[in-house]
Amino acid sequence: MQENGRVYENASRRHYAYPILAYITPWNSRGYEMAKRFNSKLTHLSPVWYDLKSDRNGLVLEGRHNADSQWISDLRKKGNALIIPRVVLETIPMELLGKKKNWNRAIDLIVTECKEMEYDGIVLESWSRWAAYGVLHDPEMRSMALQFIKELGQALHSTILERNPNPTFS
Template identity: 30%
Template sequence: MHAVTLLAVLFLWTLVHSALCTNDPKARSAAEYNLHHYTTSWESIVNGHDKPETDTNKNFKGTTLAYVTPWNSKGYHVASQFCCKFDILAPTWYNFGRDKTGPFVRGRENARPAWIRKILSSAHQQCKSRGRPKITPRFLLEGGWDHTILAKTFDSRRTSQKLVELMMAEVKHFNFSGIVIDASHFDAKSTAKPPFLDFLNSLANQLKKSNGQLILAIANDQRLFDHEDLVEFEPFVDYFSLMTYDYSSPRKPGPSSPHEWALSIVKRLQGKDKTHSKKILMGVNLYGYDFIAALHQGQPILADKVVELLREKEPIVKWHPTYREHYFNYERTQLIHTVWFPTPQYLKNKVQLAEELDCGLSLWEIGQSMNSLYSVL
């Protein structure tokens, strides 16, 4: 019996060792992934969090959108390094709205033409089989989506048309491939729906003249946006970027995107026929949360801080089999903190779920996570 066990162990080691020693990058990447990325000890996460990924080809077959923010410069580097993993890059450069002087679009000073050229050049060299990622900046309604602001912003066709003109001026100036409109707090049941639909329709018509895409970021709350709304918006929206994260809060600490919760949200949005599934981009958070349950406090936490805490506290890292997220506890000033954070296994589960649901992914945002996550995509 012992001899059989020893032979089995030797056989498995031979398989892994041969994969690690091979010149085939895919085989080597898979072996390294199984050896390092799926363990849940703090040491393995710290040691492997920033290892360069040799396989930069896209493995996930669905559409992948990645947000990049100007306040987190690491995202620009990640986008360049892993450009072939992403179909759409959405830098959050612009605001729009209406003030005393009329409709406006702000944010051109945030744009990075040199970065765009670098992305397209890198993609031309590395992503020959699948083409270059599309650059589609996000436009955020300044001031929020309450009824007063909506009424002021979309009060007439003239106002809407002016906003379309201003947005298209940015598209043409930088040769963007489309636009993301952040409507993640828009109430599609409100009286602002008809003028907002008219605005989107006009914008989509202008974008289509240059094969541009229109993407709409939407809420995870079906009281604000449900399947019927998706069907109504779908004729002129190419993708819906769905915020399937931020499930927990300081008053209700816990995981960012529990598996069954995310599954139910996408299924409700799909409806029974699932005709428009490929247009849905299931949101995945690349940041974590550090909660102090006793004080009802919590704040977002990025990968660098997570790694710092793991080194300092050497905690036991646990995987929650129901929520399918990693977490750990640590103590500071006699208070217990719980940190939930994304890992390669977390992202792999999201990829598998997206494949099962026949939808895509939208990542918020790529400067916040460990580089080890991108091997999954």
């Protein structure tokens, strides 16, 4: 899409059959425009909007204030890229994975946000936090993490199937 600071003229024809993911960050407004311009060349757009955090009342999903419904609407009018915002797990892994109540709450928060905002899924970013806390090296914690991801994925697929009985999953 861009080489040596120049933007390619071809904004619509795809050259590759494999999925292409683009992250869009709120601090770079040019990314929003580039995503709209090259929407038909991309298969997945992941705006960097959400953080799942712990607070004194449990878990909270922060970031909806960053979500731009008009931008999403414009994208959907011009192309078929799936909108899958990034969700960063900022919670302490034992608080999330070690407590079924928090586990279920996290899934509920993410699935509810996807339903309400009509997202096509999410990009889950957990590795940095999980690596820092040793989740990836502890067989029991790693197993819990994989089970959490599996249950989250099943819940998201069910939600997306309710809205679109013939989705394109990648």
